[in-house]
Amino acid sequence: MSPTEEFSKVVREWAKIYMHRSMSDFKRFMEETGLSFSHVNILMRLFHGGMSGVSEIGEQMGITNAAASQTVDRLVQMGMIRRTEDPQDRRAKKLELTQEGRVIIEKGVDARSKWIENLADNLNPDQQEMITSALTLLTEAALKTINSP
Amino acid sequence: MSPTEEFSKVVREWAKIYMHRSMSDFKRFMEETGLSFSHVNILMRLFHGGMSGVSEIGEQMGITNAAASQTVDRLVQMGMIRRTEDPQDRRAKKLELTQEGRVIIEKGVDARSKWIENLADNLNPDQQEMITSALTLLTEAALKTINSP
DNA sequence: CTTATTAGTTAAGTTTTGTTAACTATATCT
DNA sequence: AGATATAGTTAACAAAACTTAACTAATAAG
Secondary structure: OOHHHHHHHHHHHHHHHHHHHHHHHHHHHHHHHOOOHHHHHHHHHHHOOOOOOHHHHHHHHOOOHHHHHHHHHHHHHOOOEEEEEOOOOOOOEEEEEOHHHHHHHHHHHHHHHHHHHHHHHOOOHHHHHHHHHHHHHHHHHHHHHOOOO | OOHHHHHHHHHHHHHHHHHHHHHHHHHHHHHHHOOOHHHHHHHHHHHOOOOOOHHHHHHHHOOOHHHHHHHHHHHHHOOOEEEEEOOOOOOOEEEEEOHHHHHHHHHHHHHHHHHHHHHHHOOOHHHHHHHHHHHHHHHHHHHHHOOOO
16 A cells, blocks of 8 residues: 555544544434534534524525524524624624523533543653644645645 | 643644535535435445345434335435345345445545545655554544543 | 615425334244 | 244324525615
8 A cells, every 4th residue: 555545544544433433422412402413503603603693504504594594493492592683783683602502512512522632641742742743734734625625 | 732732622623624524525415416314324334344134224323113114215216225135034135235326425435535635645755654653543542442431 | 765685584385204003024932 | 833023114193394485674775
């Protein structure tokens, strides 16, 4: 196997393990909270960096305004999202997580981080440092490909 | 930031980029083929390593036998799966991809690999080698944590 | 000012995906 | 052989997640 093939293979192998773990964590989280994939998706977006409009959510999820409005409404009824009138433009709504919503999502995010910390415990400082440099390199290379698929 | 925190951060950063890319590729693939998440899931499992029973599919997806049977039937009607009687146990069915199914899934898998090869082009041989060692180490460490969450 | 656009909601109906329950056919156990 | 278990299918129905179309309210443009 050529070095590049080897590279390709280990990238895929690591991704397979990481994805498998993330997916099963995600699935368990959905079962525990009674939230659907779309629900978690929306709450995550509000958690990281916030977001204003109902339309924006629809656009990003590739669904109609109406569908987004209904899903958001469901989350409002569950007490996960607070929906208030935007004072700048009173047609629009400002969406943000409630205390309850934030706590639940935080719990999910923390659970995911914990596994990585666990991983670090199985690696000595030199190894951690080497992996850190390697992944930094990889991330930089990936960012370059974003505009050249 | 401590070396371990740095480690944790870059692992998450790389995962974020990789996942984002995988997800949008996956979504596009679903749109192009008209297949649902569950459909692709089943076809992928049959593609990698094959699988026999309808029940096994149900178990792995966390749905009932009946639901698995219906979804499989849908894929048979689409011409993606061939469903034959298992000669060893005539109650059971042997499921495998048809030519058409295999070609479609292969196309999806190839598209995903292509990006990684693209990535390699942005890295010189020394960098590739270093990343290969790092990810091998990381994968090994991850496998150790599987039985100790 | 009045017309058009934009943001969001609501109602009605469809599609997808799942469940439960009843059934067929084969295999296994005693 | 006869009772029981297993693999899968089918029918009837329920829930989730969409869509389209009609509607309200606020803003932007002529």
